[in-house]
Amino acid sequence: MVGIVGYGTQIPRYRIKIEEIAKVWGADAASFKRGLNLNEKSVPCPDEDCATLAVNAARNAMSRAGINPQEIGALYVGSESHPYAVKPTGATVSEALGACPYVHTADFEFACKAGTEAMFVALNLVKSGAVKYAVGIGSDTSQGSPGDALEYSASAGAAAYVMGAENLVAELIDTHCFMTDTPDFWRREHANYPEHGGRFTGEPSYMKHVTGAVNAILEKTKMKPEDFDYMIFHQPNGKFPVQMALKLGFKEPQFRYGLLTPTLGNTYSGSSPLGLAATLDEAKPNQLILLVSYGSGAGSDAFIFKTTERLLKVRDMAPRVRKQLDEHKMYLEYGQYAKFRHKIVKPE
Amino acid sequence: MEVARHWRETPERYRMEAGKCSKCGKIAFPGRMICPECGSTEFTKHTLSGKGKIVTYTIIRTAPDGFEDLVPYAVGIIELDDGIKILAQITDCNPEELKTGDRVVAKFRRINEDGKTGMIYYAYKFVPDVGI
Numbered sequence: 137m138v139g140i141v142g143y144g145t146q147i148p149r150y151r152i153k154i155e156e157i158a159k160v161w162g163a164d165a166a167s168f169k170r171g172l173n174l175n176e177k178s179v180p181c182p183d184e185d186c187a188t189l190a191v192n193a194a195r196n197a198m199s200r201a202g203i204n205p206q207e208i209g210a211l212y213v214g215s216e217s218h219p220y221a222v223k224p225t226g227a228t229v230s231e232a233l234g235a236c237p238y239v240h241t242a243d244f245e246f247a248c249k250a251g252t253e254a255m256f257v258a259l260n261l262v263k264s265g266a267v268k269y270a271v272g273i274g275s276d277t278s279q280g281s282p283g284d285a286l287e288y289s290a291s292a293g294a295a296a297y298v299m300g301a302e303n304l305v306a307e308l309i310d311t312h313c314f315m316t317d318t319p320d321f322w323r324r325e326h327a328n329y330p331e332h333g334g335r336f337t338g339e340p341s342y343m344k345h346v347t348g349a350v351n352a353i354l355e356k357t358k359m360k361p362e363d364f365d366y367m368i369f370h371q372p373n374g375k376f377p378v379q380m381a382l383k384l385g386f387k388e389p390q391f392r393y394g395l396l397t398p399t400l401g402n403t404y405s406g407s408s409p410l411g412l413a414a415t416l417d418e419a420k421p422n423q424l425i426l427l428v429s430y431g432s433g434a435g436s437d438a439f440i441f442k443t444t445e446r447l448l449k450v451r452d453m454a455p456r457v458r459k460q461l462d463e464h465k466m467y468l469e470y471g472q473y474a475k476f477r478h479k480i481v482k483p484e
Numbered sequence: 485m486e487v488a489r490h491w492r493e494t495p496e497r498y499r500m501e502a503g504k505c506s507k508c509g510k511i512a513f514p515g516r517m518i519c520p521e522c523g524s525t526e527f528t529k530h531t532l533s534g535k536g537k538i539v540t541y542t543i544i545r546t547a548p549d550g551f552e553d554l555v556p557y558a559v560g561i562i563e564l565d566d567g568i569k570i571l572a573q574i575t576d577c578n579p580e581e582l583k584t585g586d587r588v589v590a591k592f593r594r595i596n597e598d599g600k601t602g603m604i605y606y607a608y609k610f611v612p613d614v615g616i
Binding site (some may be wrong): 147149181182184185188191192195205219227228231232234290431455459460463464465484 | 498553575577580592593595596600609611615
């Protein structure tokens with residue numbers, strides 16, 4: 137038996153409202169809010185990046201796991217905003233946790249599913265018996281080009297999971313992947329912002345891969361949508377995951393805790409892992425949770441978890457997602473946001 | 485900042501590791517070779533709690549190189565629950581709203597960088613302790 141021993145998250149305090157972005161670009165805020173189910177998004181403080189969010193989320197995960205960091209045998213960070221092109225984020229996170237030196241680490245990249253890739257590898261390393269504990273983290277300070285549709289959603293946040301084989305808060309029932317080479321979104325080396333295929337990001341990309349992963353894991357486990365207490369899909373906006381869930385036979389109560397995008401934005405690699413954490417914050421023991429990520433390029437990772445009694449004991453050992461999301465928010469005007477996100481060009 | 489110096493100070497900067505005198509219990513941060521209380525040279529590793537209160541602070545409005553984009557920002561002396569005082573930046577706040585005595589907690593943050601192509605330096609900063 138393997139699964140989650142501890143989980144933790146970090147969401148920046150700063151926010152910007154959709155109206156504030158739309159005002160600058162002459163766009164219709166109401167249509168963005170209605171069409172994409174987005175109201176505001178998180179913005180990282182200038183001293184926050186993928187590594188700091190990952191460390192602070194992982195420390196919260198360690199508080200819930202209650203393990204010795206020296207027992208961590210592997211640590212992986214998934215992101216598309218690693219601070220360095222060459223120098224592992226995972227080394228910084230491992231050092232900050234006190235897990236060095238006997239720890240295997242790597243940085244993963246696969247657009248928005250890099251976080252669940254890290255979780256997938258961590259779970260399977262524990263399952264193989266190669267390590268006692270492994271940490272999988274999804275963390276991003278996402279980029280959206282000024283004025284582009286992505287600017288309304290690209291946000292920041294991280295979720296970290298300590299995987300192990302005992303003292304679980306959620307047992308892994310099964311996993312499945314669905315992946316093809318689909319060019320719906322990319323960022324070239326040295327490019328500041330990603331580019332995307334507009335409507336191509338929908339049907340042949342997000343919809344196809346999420347559907348493929350869901351159908352595959354349901355068939356593999358002989359389960360049906362109604363068997364799950366909760367489900368979380370990747371959330372590029374507030375519209376896609378709801379459309380997809382209803383189309384596949386899930387109902388609103390199943391995603392009521394996991395859908396965070398309307399007030400968080402798309403935290404890219406942190407997106408579905410944060411949704412899982414918010415669901416674990418509210419779930420009861422012995423409940424089934426379906427997690428399905430999506431990363432452009434393109435692929436989906438599906439996981440089924442079953443919660444345990446220990447979840448209730450450790451839940452309040454770190455801040456809950458809704459508390460980080462809903463309380464003590466600090467709102468920015470667009471000019472401050474542009475400065476925070478280094479969108480204002482200054483002489484070197 | 486020197487890359488090698490930052491690297492040498494990783495235990496203090498990343499994990500807030502202090503030295504605790506094995507003889508009298510005095511905590512020194514950063515660690516020392518000789519205890520300033522009893523003269524002992526025996527220390528054990530002590531990880532600071534990272535929680536404390538603001539003793540005093542100032543608001544920086546004219547910043548040194550590398551910190552210009554952060555103004556106005558607060559730098560304060562924090563008295564940790566472990567009993568020692570340390571100097572640190574206080575972030576994630578409106579500095580005008582800070583008060584001495586406010587509870588704060590350490591977070592892992594970027595503290596500086598060597599331009600756009602050099603080393604990024606990480607360490608602790610403090611944020612208001614609001615439970616998030």
